[in-house]
Amino acid sequence: MTSSELLLKPITAEDLAAVVELDRQCLGGLWTIDGYQRELDSPNSELWAVARSRHQPQSLIAMGCFWAILEEAHITLLAVSPEYRRQGIGALLLSTLLQKAQARGLERATLEVRSSNQAAIALYQKFGFKIAGTRKKYYQDNQEDALILWLGHLVIGH
Numbered sequence: 705m706t707s708s709e710l711l712l713k714p715i716t717a718e719d720l721a722a723v724v725e726l727d728r729q730c731l732g733g734l735w736t737i738d739g740y741q742r743e744l745d746s747p748n749s750e751l752w753a754v755a756r757s758r759h760q761p762q763s764l765i766a767m768g769c770f771w772a773i774l775e776e777a778h779i780t781l782l783a784v785s786p787e788y789r790r791q792g793i794g795a796l797l798l799s800t801l802l803q804k805a806q807a808r809g810l811e812r813a814t815l816e817v818r819s820s821n822q823a824a825i826a827l828y829q830k831f832g833f834k835i836a837g838t839r840k841k842y843y844q845d846n847q848e849d850a851l852i853l854w855l856g857h858l859v860i861g862h
């Protein structure tokens with residue numbers, strides 16, 4: 705797939721069904737449709753998606769979100785459909801989120817990630833995120849620790 709076939713777009717109400725399905729596939733059902741609707745309604749939340757092609761704008765294969773809190777971008781989700789992983793789409797989306805955060809005048813970015821999630825940790829580290837601490841037994845499903853990652857300066861590129 706060439707990047708010219710992909711469409712990077714803000715998530716809108718029309719995408720909600722596809723977003724919830726992607727969430728179920730990639731994140732085990734993190735947020736409900738009402739949760740996503742609240743994100744859409746919030747001026748502090750930015751939701752972006754990648755669609756498979758410009759001709760099928762609702763065929764979402766990846767999504768990401770951050771909350772703008774004071775001068776910080778809190779990345780709340782980043783997910784790529786399993787069959788589209790390792791093609792640079794996660795990096796494209798993360799780069800987009802960081803650019804949007806910078807455009808809002810935000811200065812830093814942070815997130816929590818499961819300590820076993822090597823793929824995500826490698827991606828974030830590629831963008832300069834550093835491990836700043838641990839939240840013990842943060843995830844209720846398996847009592848797994850969360851790593852707290854920070855990017856001190858929102859500089860684009862990796």
Ligand SMILES: CC(C)(COP(=O)(O)OP(=O)(O)OC[C@H]1O[C@@H](n2cnc3c(N)ncnc32)[C@H](O)[C@@H]1OP(=O)(O)O)[C@@H](O)C(=O)NCCC(=O)NCCS
Binds near residue numbers: 781794
């Ligand atoms: C984490 C995730 C978003 C990465 O998406 P992706 O599109 O596969 O990532 P990319 O192809 O852009 O990879 C960029 C870099 O991340 C790292 N990376 C990605 N997947 C990796 C893996 N399975 N193992 C090791 N490193 C990996 C590599 O450094 C990679 O660069 P490279 O391909 O040049 O080696 C994807 O695996 C995913 O959706 N996982 C499930 C949801 C999740 O865990 N989200 C993060 C929650 S905080």
